[in-house]
Amino acid sequence: MDTAGNQKKVRAFVVENLLLGEEENDFSDSQSFLESGLIDSTGILEVIAFLEEEYEITIADEEMVPDNLDSVDNIVAFLQTRRVG
Amino acid sequence: MDTAGNQKKVRAFVVENLLLGEEENDFSDSQSFLESGLIDSTGILEVIAFLEEEYEITIADEEMVPDNLDSVDNIVAFLQTRRVG
Amino acid sequence: MGLNSEQKKSGISFDVLELDRTAATEEIVTSIQSVVLKKFRKRGAVVGISGGIDSSVVAALCVRALGPEKVHLLLMPEGESASTDESTELGRSLAKSLGVEPQLEDITSVLQGAGCYERRDSAIREVIPEYGPGWKSKIVLPSVIQSDQFRIFSVVAHSPEGQEIKARLKPEGYLGVVAATNFKQRTRKMMEYFHADRLNFAVAGTPNLLEYDQGFFVKGGDGLADFKPIAHLYKSQVYQLAEHLGVPEEICSRPPTTDTYSLPQSQEEFYFSLPYDQMDLCLWAKNHGVDAQETGAALGLSAEQVERVYRDIEAKRRMAVYLHAQPAFSGRPDGATS
């Protein structure tokens, strides 16, 4: 499992798909998507679709919580529990 | 030809169809429809349709000028030249 | 709707939403007259009526303001909505009570021409391949009250044989179903503007404050209007006016529905976190700086649950920025009047 690789890949996805017009430099891996207004009901679907496709995993409803998905760091930690990447 | 009758009838038409939410008391028979913003491209069609139907006349293109149609007084004077009412 | 006296003493209650119904009616009636006749110089108003409480109250207010002969009521059913027949019947009953002959415009053929049904079904088939003719569907969200899970849209489909399938939507599928379904609200608005243009009337919008604030409307659809006479009223205040204005009882007692999907869908399973009266009070409390603890006490919810509703309100407001935005310019227009 390549945590640094996951970190890079997830961050690249977020920059490309959620950050939109915002400066990448202002965005840290620990930053909450929700609190920074980066994510909406479509955005969270995009995050889940990205993870399920990229890592060939299935995310259960009860796993779709901010603790697992609301920042780059949280996602990387979640991927670690799923032992993928 | 009943000029007073025409005056009353034309004014009633204007009050009903052009004045809309405005106070009738503030509106005089010499008042220009154009300058008071009472008339638009539909309003002038309504005035012409009213005159043609009510007085069974045909108004020619060259008669459709403010001098003939732009106030109650102008219309009454125009009807007088057409000897109707 | 009242709470007991101890709760009243210690905190907020549903009483905060009580309207002076006569004064509220008077204010709206005067405003409709002033806007429609004076400002817009239009001869009357078009109201699309759905049999729901909001459009019924708007229609009744317009009739009070302009008179029944200056209000054009449109019934716009379409082939497949869960409640079409019932809605049309309620709409007719409302129109009758107002002394207006409503006009029926069946929008099914417009929707077919636009590919509304076909495009939606093909989006659904991406997650439910067997979805086809005779099936019915709706989109649902999990409750925000029960956990802090992200609210992920699912499609629920019923086969003609009564089998139920529920499937989580991918982004394209979700956007595809919603985009196709939005043809319904947009077609209805297009039809309202056709009649308004033809009659030289203005178009009334029916969103209430809850819908307006939270962006529960379609841009260019039910969000589009020349005037919005109840957009400043909480949903429970709309009910109060309905009663005051004599809207038929069968309309007042009908539970709110989205009326857009072929399966019956409540507003809270698709959009709001709570039933409308509780949602009203939460929004009022949030607007007035009441903390989650106190609001929870009035509603029988925990502070944590109310916090989640508050966060959901904030999140919806962020999305509503796009929905409320006036067209953005790229420079200052020379001398434009407005």
Place this chain on the structure above:
Amino acid sequence: MGLNSEQKKSGISFDVLELDRTAATEEIVTSIQSVVLKKFRKRGAVVGISGGIDSSVVAALCVRALGPEKVHLLLMPEGESASTDESTELGRSLAKSLGVEPQLEDITSVLQGAGCYERRDSAIREVIPEYGPGWKSKIVLPSVIQSDQFRIFSVVAHSPEGQEIKARLKPEGYLGVVAATNFKQRTRKMMEYFHADRLNFAVAGTPNLLEYDQGFFVKGGDGLADFKPIAHLYKSQVYQLAEHLGVPEEICSRPPTTDTYSLPQSQEEFYFSLPYDQMDLCLWAKNHGVDAQETGAALGLSAEQVERVYRDIEAKRRMAVYLHAQPAFSGRPDGATS
């Protein structure tokens, strides 16, 4: 477009409309990025392209701002418009020059479903009873320049055999034809929003300043958009940007048309008092307090003629109040964010 040096010294000239094209482009591009991506949080832009200069420039600006893969171009022909084939061809040529594959959405079946053609034809038949299948028509206004006559709308119809009939419209007929024809602009906008919703994109509006200021757009039709990148530019400035942005020559050299009626119709016979470049200068002059005498000198018109154009501008602005108005509320909404 320049005038001779004596005129320049003594008064205004077309030079006042000269843009710094690079700076203007830069300003618009930055604004599109900021509004679409940051403010609306949308992924790209939908532009309906007609083969006309305005939509071509808007499309080119969006591609500069967002990149070709983030711009969805829609061609939306319908069965009967005078210039459908030519428009589609020009639209394709534009899309090709921008490196974008356009999507074709034929809107004829939506218009048929909405009764657009049928309703319009029955309004025309009120004054031209023989109007029927195979006939073509347009609406025209007399010139404001030639006399101080009120501008009364007439319908001009051509029979399949080539006979021309012109008839003055009554109010219901005029409103009926315009209302039915407006289905075209509204259907196009509905289709743009469908694709925008599906792709999570924003919708670009294409009115220029002349159209915006004078209300030459349909409310809920081409007047509806999320952003309007050229609404601050005079029409002749749009032409300048077209050249700067490399819009295909055949689009730049095509005379402006309304593209809504089945007979070819110029914009000045239906709406504006003068050809666009003269109209631009009159509007600029009026906005900057230049008197009719001086403006007339620059345009080869009498002061009296310019006064009539000024009055026509004022009259159109009064009507545009309705078109520009945000939805009017009947009370102050509690805590709403915008």
